[in-house]
Each structure stands twice: as C-alpha cells, then as structure tokens.
Amino acid sequence: MALFLTISFSSIATGIHTWLAGTMQNEMLVKITEMAIAGISLLLFLVPLCFFLGYMERKVAAFMQIRLGPNRVGPKGSLQIVADTIKLLLKEGLTPTASDKFLFNLAPMIVVVTSMLVMAPIAFAKDFQIWDLSIGVLYVSSVSSIAVIGILMAGWSSYNKYSLLGAMRSGAQIVSYELSVGLSLISIVILTGSLRMSDIVMSQENGWWIFKGHIPVLISFVIFVIASTAEINRAPFDLAEAEQELTAGFHTEYSGMKFAMFLLAEYINLFVVSAIGATLFLGGWMPFHIGHWEAFNHIMDFIPSSLWFFGKTFAIIFIIMQFRWTFPRLRVDQLLTLEWKYLLPISMVNVLFVTVMAIMGWHF
Amino acid sequence: MSLLGEPELTEEGEFVINIGPQHPSTHGVLHLKVWLDGETIKKIQPHLGYIHRSIEKMSESLSYRNFIYATSRMDYLSAHINNQACALTVEKGLQIEAPPRAQAIRILMAELTRLSSHQLWWGCTGLDLGAVTPFFYAFRERELIMEIMEETCGARLTQNYSVPGGVMYDVHPNFQNRVKDVMKQVKSRFREYEEALTGNVIFEQRTKGVGYLSAEDAISFGCTGPTARASGVSCDIRKWFPYDGYDKLQFDEIIMTGGDSYTRYMVRMEEMKQSVAIIEQLIDNIPEGDFQAKTKMVIKLPKGEFYQRVETARGELGVYIVSDGAASPYRIKYRSPNFSNLSALSHMATGAKIGDLVAIMATIDLVIPDVDR
Numbered sequence: 214m215a216l217f218l219t220i221s222f223s224s225i226a227t228g229i230h231t232w233l234a235g236t237m238q239n240e241m242l243v244k245i246t247e248m249a250i251a252g253i254s255l256l257l258f259l260v261p262l263c264f265f266l267g268y269m270e271r272k273v274a275a276f277m278q279i280r281l282g283p284n285r286v287g288p289k290g291s292l293q294i295v296a297d298t299i300k301l302l303l304k305e306g307l308t309p310t311a312s313d314k315f316l317f318n319l320a321p322m323i324v325v326v327t328s329m330l331v332m333a334p335i336a337f338a339k340d341f342q343i344w345d346l347s348i349g350v351l352y353v354s355s356v357s358s359i360a361v362i363g364i365l366m367a368g369w370s371s372y373n374k375y376s377l378l379g380a381m382r383s384g385a386q387i388v389s390y391e392l393s394v395g396l397s398l399i400s401i402v403i404l405t406g407s408l409r410m411s412d413i414v415m416s417q418e419n420g421w422w423i424f425k426g427h428i429p430v431l432i433s434f435v436i437f438v439i440a441s442t443a444e445i446n447r448a449p450f451d452l453a454e455a456e457q458e459l460t461a462g463f464h465t466e467y468s469g470m471k472f473a474m475f476l477l478a479e480y481i482n483l484f485v486v487s488a489i490g491a492t493l494f495l496g497g498w499m500p501f502h503i504g505h506w507e508a509f510n511h512i513m514d515f516i517p518s519s520l521w522f523f524g525k526t527f528a529i530i531f532i533i534m535q536f537r538w539t540f541p542r543l544r545v546d547q548l549l550t551l552e553w554k555y556l557l558p559i560s561m562v563n564v565l566f567v568t569v570m571a572i573m574g575w576h577f
Numbered sequence: 578m579s580l581l582g583e584p585e586l587t588e589e590g591e592f593v594i595n596i597g598p599q600h601p602s603t604h605g606v607l608h609l610k611v612w613l614d615g616e617t618i619k620k621i622q623p624h625l626g627y628i629h630r631s632i633e634k635m636s637e638s639l640s641y642r643n644f645i646y647a648t649s650r651m652d653y654l655s656a657h658i659n660n661q662a663c664a665l666t667v668e669k670g671l672q673i674e675a676p677p678r679a680q681a682i683r684i685l686m687a688e689l690t691r692l693s694s695h696q697l698w699w700g701c702t703g704l705d706l707g708a709v710t711p712f713f714y715a716f717r718e719r720e721l722i723m724e725i726m727e728e729t730c731g732a733r734l735t736q737n738y739s740v741p742g743g744v745m746y747d748v749h750p751n752f753q754n755r756v757k758d759v760m761k762q763v764k765s766r767f768r769e770y771e772e773a774l775t776g777n778v779i780f781e782q783r784t785k786g787v788g789y790l791s792a793e794d795a796i797s798f799g800c801t802g803p804t805a806r807a808s809g810v811s812c813d814i815r816k817w818f819p820y821d822g823y824d825k826l827q828f829d830e831i832i833m834t835g836g837d838s839y840t841r842y843m844v845r846m847e848e849m850k851q852s853v854a855i856i857e858q859l860i861d862n863i864p865e866g867d868f869q870a871k872t873k874m875v876i877k878l879p880k881g882e883f884y885q886r887v888e889t890a891r892g893e894l895g896v897y898i899v900s901d902g903a904a905s906p907y908r909i910k911y912r913s914p915n916f917s918n919l920s921a922l923s924h925m926a927t928g929a930k931i932g933d934l935v936a937i938m939a940t941i942d943l944v945i946p947d948v949d950r
Contacts, residue, residue, distance in 0.1 A: 217914045221840060239699050276711075276891070277710055278709070278712075278713040278714075279713055280713060304661075311760060333605065374592065374594045378594075378616070379933070382616075448707060449707060449779060451707070452932075455707070455932070456601055456707075456827065457601050457602040457704065457706070457707060457935050458602065458931050458932055458934075458935050459931070460600060460601060538712065539712050540707075540708060540777065540779050541703065541707045541774070541777060541779045541780050541783060542704035542706060542707025542708075542779070542932070543709040543782070543783070543933075544777055544782070544930055544932040544933065545616055545785075545930060545932060546616075546930065547782055549780075562899055
C-alpha cells in the first residue's frame with residue numbers, strides 16, 4: 214500500500230520530465246517530446262477504449278433486445294469489433310466524383326481530432342491529467358463545438374441531399390444544445406469558483422456536487438445528460454444520422470476508414486461527455502467521501518482513484534446507451550422545442566438558484 | 578436530373594429528394610419523389626413498378642388450382658388470406674362451399690396471419706420511428722406463430738394452404754394445444770407492447786395529430802382496413818360481407834375517429850386483441866368432418882364473372898375473375914388494399930416533416946409487392 218501511495222502518477226511524469234530535460238538540454242524540444250508522448254499514449258488509450266465501447270454498446274443492445282449479441286469471434290465475441298475494424302480498414306474509401314474532395318476528406322479528421330482534443334483537461338486518476346489548464350471547463354465547451362464544423366463540412370462536401378439535410382439538422386441541434394450543456398456546467402463552476410478541472414475535483418473532497426448541491430445540481434446533472442446526448446448526436450437525438458429518414462445522414466457517402474473515423478469520434482465523444490459529467494457532478498477520480506467521516510473516507514481511499522473515475526464514467530455511458538435502445542427518435546421541430554422551450558429556460562432559472570445557493574452558502 | 582449536374586430546383590428554395598427505391602423505411606422498393614421546402618414536405622409523388630411481376634397476367638395462363646400460389650407473393654404478410662380470397666372466388670364459381678371444418682381452419686389461419694402481420698407492423702413502426710428494440714420483441718411472438726404455420730402448412734411465410742374447396746391438409750394433431758399455448762403467451766405480452774411504445778411520450782408526440790385523414794378523404798381515396806377504420810369508416814369485410822362463417826363469431830369491428838397516425842396505431846393494437854378473441858372462440862370448436870370438398874381434378878369455372886372480397890391485415894382484397902369456361906381464368910384483377918392506401922399518402926403527408934412521412938408510411942402499413950403485384 215505504501216508503494217502504491219508513494220509512486221503516484223505525478224512522480225512518474227516528473228521523472229520523465231527531469232530525464233528529458235537532462236538529456237535534451239533544449240526546453241522547446243523537451244516540450245515537443247512530452248506533447249508527442251502524451252498524444253501517443255492518448256491514441257494508445259483511445260483505440261482499446263473505442264473497441265471496448267463498441268463491444269459494450271452491442272452487448273447492452275443485445276441485453277435490452279432479448280438476444281445474445283456478438284458471441285462468435287473471440288471469447289464471448291470480444292474480438293468481433295477487431296474483426297470489424299479490419300474489415301473497415303480493408304474497405305475502399307470512396308470519394309464521390311462530384312464531391313468537394315478536399316473538404317470531404319478533411320471532415321472526418323476534424324471530427325476525430327476535435328473529440329480527442331477535448332480529452333486534454335480530463336483527470337483520469339489522481340494527478341493523471343494531460344493538461345491542467347486554468348480554463349478547463351471553458352476549453353471543453355469551446356473545443357467540443359468545433360465538431361459541428363466537421364459535420365457540416367461532411368454534409369456539404371458529399372454532394373448528397375440526404376447528407377446536406379443531416380448536416381443542417383446537426384448544425385441546428387448542436388448549436389442549440391450547447392447552450393444547455395454550457396449552463397449546466399456553469400452551475401458547477403459557480404459552486405466551485407474555478408474553471409480548472411483539478412480544482413473542481415478537489416472541491417468535492419467532502420462529497421460530490423450531486424449530493425452537496427441539493428436539487429438544483431441534480432437538475433443540472435439531468436439537463437447535462439440529456440443535452441450532451443443531443444450534442445453528441447446519439448439516439449433519441451440522432452437526427453443527423455436518422456437512418457430511417459435520411460439513410461445515414463451526414464455520413465451517407467462515407468465508406469471504409471473515413472466512415473470508421475466518424476464512428477470513432479462518436480465513441481470518443483460518448484466517453485468524453487460522460488467523463489466530464491463524472492468529473493463535474495460525480496467527483497471525477499475523487500472517492501466517495503461523506504463530510505468529516507474520516508474513517509469511512511479513509512476506507513474509500515483504498516479503492517484506486519482511476520477505478521472511481523472509470524466506474525463513474527461508465528455508469529453514465531451505460532445510461533446514455535440505454536437511451537439509444539429505449540426511445541424513439543424525436544422530430545426535428547420537437548428537438549428544437551425541447552431545447553428552446555424547456556431545457557434552456559429551466560437551466561437558466563436553475564443557474565439563478567445555484568448562484569443564490571452559492572452566495573448564501575446553503576450547500577454542504 | 579443528371580447525376581453530376583446542378584441540383585434540380587423547381588422553385589425558389591424547393592428541393593427534390595428521391596426516397597427509395599432503396600431506402601430503409603419504405604420497406605421495399607417504393608420510390609417516392611418528394612418536393613421539400615427545408616424539412617417540410619410540399620408534394621409527394623409515388624413511383625411504382627419496381628417490383629411489378631405481372632401476377633395478374635401470369636394467372637391467366639395458370640390453372641384455377643395453380644394461380645392461387647402466385648398470390649402468396651402479393652401481400653406476403655397476409656399470404657394465407659390472399660390464398661383464401663382466391664379459393665373463395667373459385668368456390669363461388671363452382672357454386673360449392675368448403676366444409677365447416679375447412680372454414681374453421683381457414684379462419685384460424687387467417688387470424689393467426691393477421692396477428693403475425695400486425696406484430697411485424699408493430700415492430701417496424703417502432704423501427705421507423707427510431708426505436709429499434711420493439712422490433713425484436715415483436716419478432717419473438719411472431720416466431721411462435723410462424724412455427725405453428727410451419728407445423729401445419731409446411732411453410733412459414735407463403736403458406737399456400739387454401740385450395741379450392743377447403744384446405745390442403747388437415748391440421749397437425751398438435752395444432753390446438755400449440756395455438757392455445759401461443760395465445761396465452763401473446764396475450765400476456767400485449768402489456769409489454771404498450772409499455773415499450775404506446776405510452777412513450779416521444780412516440781405520442783411523433784404520431785398524435787400526424788398524417789390526418791378525414792373519413793370523407795378515406796372513402797374518396799378508397800382506403801380500407803385499419804387505415805380507414807381509424808378515420809371512422811366502417812369497412813370490415815368480415816362484418817359487412819361475412820365469408821367462411823365469420824358471421825357466426827363474436828368479435829368487434831374496431832372503429833376510432835382520430836384519423837391520425839396514433840389512431841391508426843391504436844386500431845391495429847386493438848385488432849390484435851380481437852384476433853386473439855376469434856382464435857380463442859374457435860380453437861376448441863373446430864367441427865369434425867372433411868377438410869376439403871370434392872372437386873374435379875381440372876377445375877373449369879362456368880362462363881361469367883366472379884368477385885370475392887376479404888379482409889386482409891391491411892384492408893379489402895378483392896379478387897375478380899372473368900371466366901370463358903376454360904381451365905384457366907380469362908382475366909383476373911386484384912383490388913389490393915395497399916395500392917389504394919398508398920394513394921392517400923401524398924394527401925396525408927403534405928405539410929408534414931420528413932420524420933412525419935416515415936411515421937405515416939409506418940402506420941399505413943404498406944407492403945410494396947402488393948402495391949405493384
């Protein structure tokens with residue numbers, strides 16, 4: 214146990230940094246090397262993560278749809294997704310003749326890169342964070358909105374009417390729902406008084422915000438889950454794809470690896486959104502603590518912080534996955550009605566309550 | 578419209594898309610040319626003929642025993658009822674009647690067909706509206722009915738069980754027990770159906786007030802079946818022109834007056850319960866006796882015209898035979914329910930959104946091979 218506590222992730226990072234600084238002598242080069250290491254380790258983390266999420270989605274779907282799901286390739290079908298990836302890699306990536314080829318090929322990359330960028334300020338475990346920047350929450354909400362450009366680009370450049378309709382729907386949807394996501398994030402920022410992710414996690418040392426913040430934070434959490442499901446274009450808000458209406462929406466014309474990139478981005482987004490929800494509302498890597506119950510808190514600390522983080526994140530992912538296999542899809546006007554007439558006013562009033570609560574110090 | 582040319586713009590801001598012939602929610606090779614203003618539908622033009630197999634013309638060169646089998650491929654979800662309609666028409670021409678046992682078996686099979694057809698429709702409606710899960714639940718019960726069909730008829734989908742004068746074989750000895758078991762299960766699952774889709778807020782929003790069809794329009798477009806009954810038009814052939822002894826059975830004709838997609842949905846849900854009621858009345862009272870009336874090896878209808886209408890799962894199917902006294906019909910015409918129901922689509926969907934079009938198509942319950950034949 215002592216070993217576990219002494220070798221924290223920050224000491225590993227510091228060790229790498231001192232070693233690099235010692236060998237390279239050039240501060241710029243050290244920075245670049247460190248960024249490359251962070252990027253590569255992120256990629257190495259993302260690929261198995263997406264494999265797992267793909268597998269999990271199929272198994273959750275199967276569980277809800279009284280069937281078995283993948284069960285042939287590998288133990289319990291766990292390698293099915295690997296086989297699918299190989300298939301997608303070997304497939305020809307067609308580019309339609311009449312499309313805007315540059316934008317068509319650029320769009321999937323923008324979508325994937327954006328979702329990866331958002332990973333930067335997420336704390337995966339204690340002291341395990343790529344970039345603890347002082348405007349973490351603002352960074353997340355602003356960078357994640359770049360994704361819509363990729364989707365619009367894909368829809369426009371495909372030269373397909375279905376794609377265009379899907380992209381337009383997606384544009385209206387993401388721009389609208391971003392407001393609600395932003396407002397629900399703001400309620401936590403108000404309570405914490407900081408935009409920095411590590412501050413937000415540390416502020417939940419004596420209890421997670423969802424428990425400390427009474428009903429207003431609970432409302433923001435629910436709004437956050439609904440609005441971010443819409444923001445990442447997942448059912449029941451998957452109007453941009455809307456298989457039964459627009460065949461495949463904005464990625465109708467994509468095939469092979471370019472299509473896989475959209476799929477990859479969807480799963481990364483799913484993870485990112487759940488991770489942010491877990492960090493802000495459920496304490497991130499912070500174990501379950503109750504006020505000043507030192508003994509209880511200490512027992513909880515024995516469970517590794519990464520386990521706490523992933524446990525919470527996957528709990529939210531599981532909920533969002535269940536949405537997909539439960540609800541019918543909304544119509545485009547109903548989607549916007551839901552945001553502008555219900556979620557946005559509610560979250561605005563809610564932010565007011567949270568502010569009053571924060572000023573008066575009514576929260577725990 | 579050329580593939581690489583400028584998009585076809587008929588008016589300022591107007592936008593034409595082709596839904597189908599290959600499209601996930603047309604459930605077949607239906608091609609709809611849709612004029613759009615943004616997401617709002619301005620006009621719909623169905624283009625038919627992608628699955629035209631000239632079943633009517635084919636039937637003219639087939640004998641009166643053989644042409645029945647072609648009709649299984651029209652509305653393949655009501656295959657048995659199509660066969661029954663043809664068998665009844667030939668029987669009318671021969672002026673014979675199927676023995677009581679055959680009639681009871683035919684009704685049982687017809688109601689099982691209707692039930693399985695409505696179950697498939699229920700699953701597909703969920704699927705079209707974006708809820709994938711109901712599809713699997715619907716197929717769970719449908720499979721049980723398909724197994725009954727398989728046991729008795731030897732086929733699951735295209736039963737070809739009705740022949741002029743009765744049915745081809747007697748039912749399987751296990752038939753009664755099995756049907757009773759399945760009915761018990763099906764009844765207990767209606768609640769699940771309602772929990773999964775009927776009471777869902779999003780589902781209600783998507784279907785209520787969508788695709789309104791007034792009673793006058795339903796009549797003028799020639800709509801029949803649940804589509805018309807949801808608009809308050811009483812048109813159940815089983816009640817109006819009973820055949821095969823439907824007049825001896827107790828069941829209700831489901832008529833609702835909402836006229837929208839939700840009402841059409843509810844009518845079908847209630848019809849499933851009525852079908853179960855009919856099956857339960859009959860299953861213990863299948864009369865003893867022959868399962869087939871004696872007919873000549875080569876059937877020749879007397880000169881004249883014969884018409885028989887039946888109620889399929891989608892509406893009124895009419896079979897019209899003109900005979901010149903030969904061994905095969907001189908002319909055959911089918912009045913298929915889907916063709917008429919499809920004609921109301923443009924009227925219902927004008928002014929709606931693309932998502933509504935899918936909901937409307939789902940609740941009309943189109944089977945495309947029946948539209949084209």
